[in-house]
Amino acid sequence: MNSNFFGIMDISGSGLTAERFRMDIIADNIANAETTRTPEGGPYKRKVPIFAERVENSIANYLSEAKAAGVRVIGIHEDNSPPRLVYDPTNPDADANGYVKMPNVNVVREMVDMISAQRAYEANISVISSARSMVRSALDIGRA
Amino acid sequence: MGIDKVGNTGLGGIGGLDNLNSNKKKMNVDFSKILSKAVEQVNELQHEASKMQEDFAAGKIDNVHEVLIAAEKADISLRLTTEIRNKIVEAYKEIMRMQI
Numbered sequence A: 001m002n003s004n005f006f007g008i009m010d011i012s013g014s015g016l017t018a019e020r021f022r023m024d025i026i027a028d029n030i031a032n033a034e035t036t037r038t039p040e041g042g043p044y045k046r047k048v049p050i051f052a053e054r055v056e057n058s059i060a061n062y063l064s065e066a067k068a069a070g071v072r073v074i075g076i077h078e079d080n081s082p083p084r085l086v087y088d089p090t091n092p093d094a095d096a097n098g099y100v101k102m103p104n105v106n107v108v109r110e111m112v113d114m115i116s117a118q119r120a121y122e123a124n125i126s127v128i129s130s131a132r133s134m135v136r137s138a139l140d141i142g143r144a
Numbered sequence B: 001m002g003i004d005k006v007g008n009t010g011l012g013g014i015g016g017l018d019n020l021n022s023n024k025k026k027m028n029v030d031f032s033k034i035l036s037k038a039v040e041q042v043n044e045l046q047h048e049a050s051k052m053q054e055d056f057a058a059g060k061i062d063n064v065h066e067v068l069i070a071a072e073k074a075d076i077s078l079r080l081t082t083e084i085r086n087k088i089v090e091a092y093k094e095i096m097r098m099q100i
Helices: A005-031 A057-062 A106-141 B002-015 B020-028 B031-057 B064-096
Strands: A047-056 A067-078 A084-087 A099-102
Touching: A005 A067, A005 A106, A005 B064, A099 A106, A106 B064, B031 B064
Parallel strands: none
Antiparallel strands: A047 A067, A084 A099
16 A cells, blocks of 8 residues: 555655644643753753654565655654753742743744644645545546 | 456555556456455445544544544545446446447
8 A cells, every 4th residue: 555645645644643743842842931840850841853754664665675654753852952041039949049940942933843833734734635636636537 | 358457457546456567467357356355445444434533533543634534545445446336337338238
């Protein structure tokens, strides 16, 4: 089921899954933009998904050649850039000098990433719908 | 033979099972077998799609697109099979109408 129209749908489907996952991560980043406590200690760190090309390793493909079949998420990277320091002595997490370590999340940047993820999702949808209309027009050959 | 050819190339598209080389070997398979196999595959895809819809309704699947893609696959394969069947029946009728 690789080199047909269903293959296209599976590939784009993997893209949709990946973009949805990226959206999850962005939501997490925005939700935790002000989080100063984490299980590991210290402020929340911005997370970034790592995408990798998905290669199918079935026997059929092994005999011919490995086929690329979409994208997959292989991990989540933590942005280790330094935390934002905000002067707020009343905060319970403030240090001796009154500074609070805030997460290294820039909400504006997350919004830009969010739009990018949304557009990428839409692009994958467009591939699916044009594959579908290709099949439909191919089926119309029989009706001529 | 002409009928077999139509069946083979058309239905090969559903499962991607037959490529051009294996078509030659399969020339002798009768049409009813091919059709029932294709219907079986369509049925399987329909079942898969309805199972996914159930799972989605039950909250087991959180990716909406997976459900819709499965439904779309089922729809396309059903259309393809119907189209092929129509063609074959049309050809059959044409032959039956032949004056002897």
